[in-house]
Amino acid sequence: MPLEKFETLLKRTMGLDIQSIGRPMLERALQERRDSCGIDDLDAYWQxxxxxxxxxxxxxxxxxxxxxxxxxxxxxxxxxxxxxxxxPTSAGQPLRILSLPCSTGEEPYSIAMALLDAGLPPQHFRIDAIDISSQSLDIARKAVYGKNSFRGDFLTFRDKYFALNEQGYALSKTVRQQVRFMQSNLFAADLLAGQAPYDIIFCRNLLIYFDRATQHQAVTILLRLLLPGGMLFVGPAEGALMMQHPVTQIKAPMAFAFRQGAPAQEFARPASLLRPRSKSRFAAERTVQEMQAKIKVPADTAPALLPQANLAAVQLLADQGKLSEAASLCEQLIQRHDASAASYYLMGMIHDAADRKQAAADCYRKALYLEPAHAAAMTHLAALLQVQGDFAGARLLQQRARRSTENNPS
Known part of the structure; x- marks a missing residue:
């Protein structure tokens, strides 16, 4: 029996694009479940x-x-x-936060610990945490974790909020009581029915598993759940997708945070791409079409343009969702003017937004070849490796990116 029916089922129930995980993963999962059910025949399992x-x-x-x-x-x-x-927290109006998907609880509990550490009183915030997996939610509610849930050098929170017992590290009630867990998924018809919008939403590393149309549907749902001006946090490889929606990127290195409500032309630009040199700045009223026209002039007669201005034109096209035009313009820039880490990184983000994962990875690698300490390229490439199942490679790149950011603050 062909696998297409199972792929369609997973697409309908959870939005999964099978290309994001590969057919071998689906075949393994089907075999595992058939063995558990004592069913040898794929048709019988389908029934x-x-x-x-x-x-x-x-x-x-x-x-x-x-x-x-x-x-x-x-x-x-x-x-x-x-x-x-x-x-300022209004009287009787606690901060509302959503973590979706929350997996086994590490993310929503981290949100709670971060706010408590910042001095926010427990009564001033509440966290809703949603996942499709009942097994993951069971683990989250028990809130007892093994060593794999604690990584990196920043572990002071473990001594403060956890107690070691025979099962593992048990989270304190102070943190647990801030989170409410629910089973659902982003595309459920009754998702959070009757609930007020949220001030903050964490939806990280979920969109990468959807095809392009489903990604945009997912972002539309998330923005509907978010208050005007609210903050949305996404995963490292999902920032490029957000360029096609009415949000403003928050200028916080490696936070991948966006604020809802700004028009597309007000999108924040990556700081590494827009560092003006001296007093040379392109006029705000200059149109993208004018910049394109200059770049399309033959190389022997074209005036030399600042790389920043060219990259800004490419960025503006991408922000407007014109990915084909942005890719074409960026390619011209690379060939004629500026084969730099910044231009390869921007081309990688465009490929990411257009769901061309391998092309995006190639561009991020070229950016890193030219600028080994390019933290944003490392972070985006790490996210792509993670989707491909290379968790060790992704982790190494994330560690490199973090060290680069600490050593080269913007």
């Missing part, structure tokens, strides 16, 4: 899936391989906590 919603969820859990730990991409939690200290 079981049609009548058993619990078995559908178990298949989904076999396909999903959660890779998470406390304070993963720590910069996001730091940025969130710092901004909330500057936010």
């Amino acid at each position: 079981l899936l049609q009548i058993s919603e619990p078995e559908q969820l178990l298949l989904i859990e076999s396909v999903i391989v959660p890779e998470t730990w406390f304070f993963r991409n720590r910069e996001a939690f730091i940025e969130m906590a710092q901004r909330q200290l500057q936010r």
Whole structure:
């Protein structure tokens, strides 16, 4: 029996694009579930899936391989906590935060610890945490974790909020009581029905598993759940996708944070791409078409343009969702004017947004060849490696990116 029916089922129930994990992963999951059910025949297992919603969820859990730990991409939690200290809390209106998917709980509990450490009183915030996996939610509610959930050098929170017992590290009630866990998924028709919008949403490393149309549907849902001006945190490889939606990138290195509500032309540009030199600045009223026209003039007659201005034109096209035009313009820039780490990085982000993963990875590697300490390229490449299952390679790049950011603050 062909696998297409199973792929369609997973796409319909959880939005999964099978290309993001590969067919071998699906075949392994199907074999695992058939063995557990004592079914040898694939057709018979298909029939079981049609009548058993619990078995559908178990298949989904076999396909999903959660890779998470406390304070993963720590910069996001730091940025969130710092901004909330500057936010006045209205009487009777606690900060509302959503973590989706929450997996085994490390992310929502990290949010709670970050806010408590920042001095926010427990009554001033509440966290809703949602996941499709009942097994993951069971682990999250028990809140007892092994060593794999604690990574890196920043582990002071473990001594403060956990107690070691025979099962592992048990999280304190002070943190646990801040989080409410629920089983659902982003595309459920009744998702958070009747609930007020959220001030902050964490939805990291989920969108990479969807095809392009489903990604945009997912972002639309997330923005509907978010208050005007609210903050949305996404994964490292998902920032390029956000360029096609009405959000503003928050200038916080490696936080991958966006604020809802700004028009597309107000998108924040990556700081590494827009460092003006001397007093040379292109006029704000200059159109993208004018910049394109200059670049398309033959090389022997074209005036030399500042690389920043050219990259800004490419960035603006990408922000407007014109990915083909942005890619073409960036390619011209690389060939004629500026084969730099900045231009290869921007080309990689464009390929990312257009769902050309291998082309994106190639561009990030070229950026790193030209600028080995390019933290953003390392972070995006790490996210792509993680999707491909190369967790060790991704972790090494994330560590390099973090060291680069600490050594070269912008």
